[in-house]
Amino acid sequence: MTVYEKMNPGHIDGLVKVEEDCFASGYARNTFEKELENKLAYYVVALVDGEVAGYAGLWNMCGSADIMNVGVLKSFRRHGIAEGMLGRLEEYCIAQGIFEINLEVRVGNVPARQLYAKMGYDEIAVRKGYYDGKEDGIVMKKLLTENRGV
Ligand SMILES: CC(C)(COP(=O)(O)OP(=O)(O)OC[C@H]1O[C@@H](n2cnc3c(N)ncnc32)[C@H](O)[C@@H]1OP(=O)(O)O)[C@@H](O)C(=O)NCCC(=O)NCCS
Numbered sequence: 102m103t104v105y106e107k108m109n110p111g112h113i114d115g116l117v118k119v120e121e122d123c124f125a126s127g128y129a130r131n132t133f134e135k136e137l138e139n140k141l142a143y144y145v146v147a148l149v150d151g152e153v154a155g156y157a158g159l160w161n162m163c164g165s166a167d168i169m170n171v172g173v174l175k176s177f178r179r180h181g182i183a184e185g186m187l188g189r190l191e192e193y194c195i196a197q198g199i200f201e202i203n204l205e206v207r208v209g210n211v212p213a214r215q216l217y218a219k220m221g222y223d224e225i226a227v228r229k230g231y232y233d234g235k236e237d238g239i240v241m242k243k244l245l246t247e248n249r250g251v
Contacts, residue, residue: 103182105189108144108156110137115153116146123172136169145189147173147182157186159194159202166194168204171213178212187220191245200248205231205238217241 106112113133120127136142136158144158155173159166168190173182194202205228206213214224222241231238 102150103154103180103185104148105185106146106148108133108137108146108158110134112146112153112156116156119153119155119172119174122174127172128170142169143190143193145186145193147177147186149177149182155182155186157183157190159190161194161197161199164198164200166190166199166202168202171216183216184220187216191220191243195245195247198248200245202243202245204241206241207232208237208239214239214241217243 108116113130116128116133117130136144141160141162142158143161144156146153147155154177155171157171158169160169171183171186191202202222204217204222206217208227220243222243224239225242226240228238228240230236
């Protein structure tokens with residue numbers, strides 16, 4: 102069974118494993134420790150039978166949120182875990198009065214682009230060479246109509 106929890110110090114060993122599995126140079130342990138102290142940060146962790154299977158995190162920037170990262174262990178992919186985590190982040194944003202969620206994704210990252218498209222994010226711009234000058238970044242945005250405030 103998958104449960105979703107707000108990140109806490111007990112998750113960090115598992116989160117480091119997710120990073121190693123997902124990214125060539127991912128977050129180090131102390132990045133997660135700093136994010137736990139960061140008042141702007143909100144991270145959701147997915148646990149499958151008690152094991153950390155993935156996480157997704159954002160920064161709350163005065164009414165607008167920026168997704169910092171999303172990752173799921175390879176062995177748990179294609180089971181709806183990223184979708185579940187993004188849904189929890191969205192619930193948090195709605196409760197906080199946030200009116201839009203933004204992110205960047207590598208142009209070549211088809212799984213992530215498909216995920217965000219399925220979750221209602223629109224591709225709104227291209228940042229040329231955003232990733233080390235080598236790969237373009239696609240800027241994606243989701244408006245939370247519940248919180249438009251106009
Ligand atoms: C992208 C990632 C987070 C998706 O996690 P996941 O738990 O497997 O995703 P889900 O099972 O929730 O999939 C939801 C939707 O995303 C899309 N998707 C996910 N993986 C996909 C793939 N390999 N190919 C195409 N579409 C994919 C599909 O639309 C899918 O819906 P469907 O299963 O009904 O077709 C995961 O592949 C991952 O951790 N990748 C490495 C890290 C990364 O690139 N993070 C994003 C940084 S911006």
